Amino acid sequence: MSIRERLSGNEAVANAMRQINPDVVAAFPITPSTEIPQYFSTFVNNGQVTTEFVPVESEHSAMSACIGAAAAGARVMTATSANGLSLMWEMLYIASSLRLPIVMSCVNRAVSGPINIHNDHSDSMGARDSGWIQLYGETNQEAYDNAIMACKIAERTGLPVMNCYDGFITSHSIENIELEEDDKVKAFVGEYKPAHYLLNKAEPIAVGPLDLQPYLFEHKFQQAQAMREAKDVILEVSKEFSAMTGREYGLIEEYKMEDAEIAIVVLNSTAGTAKYTIDRLREQGVKAGLIKPRVFRPFPYAEIAEALKNVKAVAILDKCDSTNGAGGPLYTEVTSALYGAGITSVKAVNYVYGVGGRDVRTDDIEKVYRDLQLDVANGIQGTPYRYLGLKG
Amino acid sequence: MAYNLKEAIKKPNRMAAGHRMCAGCGAPVAVNAILRALKEGDHAVIGAATGCLEVSSFIYPYTAWRDSFIHTAFECAGATVAGVEAAYNAMKRNGRLPEDEHTKFIAFGGDGGTYDIGLQSLSGAMERGHDMVYVCYDNGAYMNTGIQRSSATPRFADTTTSPAGKAVPGKQQKRKDLTEVMAGHHLPYIAQTACIGNFSDVTTKAEKAIYTKGACFMNVLAPCPRGWGYETEDLMEINKLAVETCYWPLYEIIDGRYVVNYKPKNKLPVSEWLKKQKRFKHLFAPGNEWMIEELQKEVDEKWEKLLELERMTNPTQE
Numbered sequence: 001m002s003i004r005e006r007l008s009g010n011e012a013v014a015n016a017m018r019q020i021n022p023d024v025v026a027a028f029p030i031t032p033s034t035e036i037p038q039y040f041s042t043f044v045n046n047g048q049v050t051t052e053f054v055p056v057e058s059e060h061s062a063m064s065a066c067i068g069a070a071a072a073g074a075r076v077m078t079a080t081s082a083n084g085l086s087l088m089w090e091m092l093y094i095a096s097s098l099r100l101p102i103v104m105s106c107v108n109r110a111v112s113g114p115i116n117i118h119n120d121h122s123d124s125m126g127a128r129d130s131g132w133i134q135l136y137g138e139t140n141q142e143a144y145d146n147a148i149m150a151c152k153i154a155e156r157t158g159l160p161v162m163n164c165y166d167g168f169i170t171s172h173s174i175e176n177i178e179l180e181e182d183d184k185v186k187a188f189v190g191e192y193k194p195a196h197y198l199l200n201k202a203e204p205i206a207v208g209p210l211d212l213q214p215y216l217f218e219h220k221f222q223q224a225q226a227m228r229e230a231k232d233v234i235l236e237v238s239k240e241f242s243a244m245t246g247r248e249y250g251l252i253e254e255y256k257m258e259d260a261e262i263a264i265v266v267l268n269s270t271a272g273t274a275k276y277t278i279d280r281l282r283e284q285g286v287k288a289g290l291i292k293p294r295v296f297r298p299f300p301y302a303e304i305a306e307a308l309k310n311v312k313a314v315a316i317l318d319k320c321d322s323t324n325g326a327g328g329p330l331y332t333e334v335t336s337a338l339y340g341a342g343i344t345s346v347k348a349v350n351y352v353y354g355v356g357g358r359d360v361r362t363d364d365i366e367k368v369y370r371d372l373q374l375d376v377a378n379g380i381q382g383t384p385y386r387y388l389g390l391k392g
Numbered sequence: 393m394a395y396n397l398k399e400a401i402k403k404p405n406r407m408a409a410g411h412r413m414c415a416g417c418g419a420p421v422a423v424n425a426i427l428r429a430l431k432e433g434d435h436a437v438i439g440a441a442t443g444c445l446e447v448s449s450f451i452y453p454y455t456a457w458r459d460s461f462i463h464t465a466f467e468c469a470g471a472t473v474a475g476v477e478a479a480y481n482a483m484k485r486n487g488r489l490p491e492d493e494h495t496k497f498i499a500f501g502g503d504g505g506t507y508d509i510g511l512q513s514l515s516g517a518m519e520r521g522h523d524m525v526y527v528c529y530d531n532g533a534y535m536n537t538g539i540q541r542s543s544a545t546p547r548f549a550d551t552t553t554s555p556a557g558k559a560v561p562g563k564q565q566k567r568k569d570l571t572e573v574m575a576g577h578h579l580p581y582i583a584q585t586a587c588i589g590n591f592s593d594v595t596t597k598a599e600k601a602i603y604t605k606g607a608c609f610m611n612v613l614a615p616c617p618r619g620w621g622y623e624t625e626d627l628m629e630i631n632k633l634a635v636e637t638c639y640w641p642l643y644e645i646i647d648g649r650y651v652v653n654y655k656p657k658n659k660l661p662v663s664e665w666l667k668k669q670k671r672f673k674h675l676f677a678p679g680n681e682w683m684i685e686e687l688q689k690e691v692d693e694k695w696e697k698l699l700e701l702e703r704m705t706n707p708t709q710e
Contacts, residue, residue: 023483057519060512060513061468061516064465064468065475072476073483074482076479091468199437201493204458207460208450209453
């Protein structure tokens, strides 16, 4: 029997970590992810886990220590946000290229500058090509569920996994949640048995070579191949998770897309606001729908194209800008997905929204659907690269 | 057991031949002298910061390291090896490693990776007290990238980013005293050493550092023939002169107590060490005598201060 609780997103994730009981957690405080190492160090000091907690002096060292520990043969977890993720930058690529199954919760927050502690997606979106699998969660429940699944996905793919969810909105809000029983979670993740590891005296290994022209290209190909194959692994692990919990997860979540004529694609907590808005619009006969990608890396190109192929217009909402002069990261990926699938009938526009924690209300989401109706009626007027909730 | 070179060198080198370090480089000599202190049955995980030692000893698909080895990046050998040590503790506690197995953790970094870019990572790892040894092999500049000045570069030295020019005669700042920075970390064991004579000083200190519980630090002089400008066969002479001039004093700090291991009866003038190295060539040009005098003053002051620290912390030593 699962346990009904009321927890914040961070507390739920910390509890997932307690249940998994990883060998090593190395972390550094940064708002809004700080609560995770706080809760977790309480579990350590109260003897509820047998984890070695390493309270490092920076996020760079957090990821370095995670890499050292994972290469040594340990199951490893950490958490960070925003500038903390930025400081880890160099090590993110090293973690993924060494094929280390580290699990990191990324509690999304705006990256400086100027400094801002509130939610947007500029942190994890900046790290989208660092070779990490990226899962995005709408609710506390999803943040908790993804944290548990991430462990298995990481170990099966040999790739590190980022468990992303919205700072404050998800990390600090308290919601009803179903926790699985400790022994069930332990059984689900199972024992970690790495094939090769530094601490295996019988088979010493060397990790992190100088890798020059003759081999680096092939190694990077193998890494890319692992990411391509990760899609199936994510689906497989999600299916196993569903068998335990009854909660089903795919690569994307579709909401009222069966007959949708206009749709929004959006990540994380804003999907909840969009679902509420869709229900209201549907009462008025507007055929509105939603796609919420759960996985951003590997990007579900085929699945998104398939889900969008029958709509007349789609608005892709980005909670950060790419400053590339053409559109946000989710927009450019979704339009690539459509183009790659040969779909040219769908009008696609971009809205950058919620930057630096700017509130996104149901009225804002409704405005997007109303704009889409106009785009359908009149064609896209002006630029498709738009801003939502920006003061004039 | 007393140190015996003949016995010590019977052990196979744990950093094997075939690596690509330069002839006359002090680093691999120091590394093997340190690793000889490991008990034969003990496994080690060795980490290295990016630098000459790393890029010359582990070029895919070959490794010179007989023990397990990890390199991640330039500034984080301290944190990386700390992570390995944390894993060891957890995996032992969780029954994933045999109880009677002993693994030792040793990180190597050059002065660039230690005094400069890796100082924070080192400081953190030492302060947290991981059971590991961090060894700085100090060659006094960024040698791997082509002899750029570091905070370990001696004053007036000619490097590619502190060239001895007409207006500015080499590096203008005194070198950072990292061993003293580490003293502020209250570690159980700190040593400054060099490969001289029968290697007794370096190997004996390595044994203490490796087998003292907690975070220990060693600073070992590692001359660089390319950066310092000496003949490759003069490596041991350069090491010896650094010690005999008191440019590089051999000492330990054991739980806060200073022990100066060697006090030369005839302290040689620092110019004896300088004149063997092309990086100081301009100091010997007419009119530049003041630079040698300044360096001599710096060496003398530091030496006196070191003796004073020994008197203060360890009055029975003298």
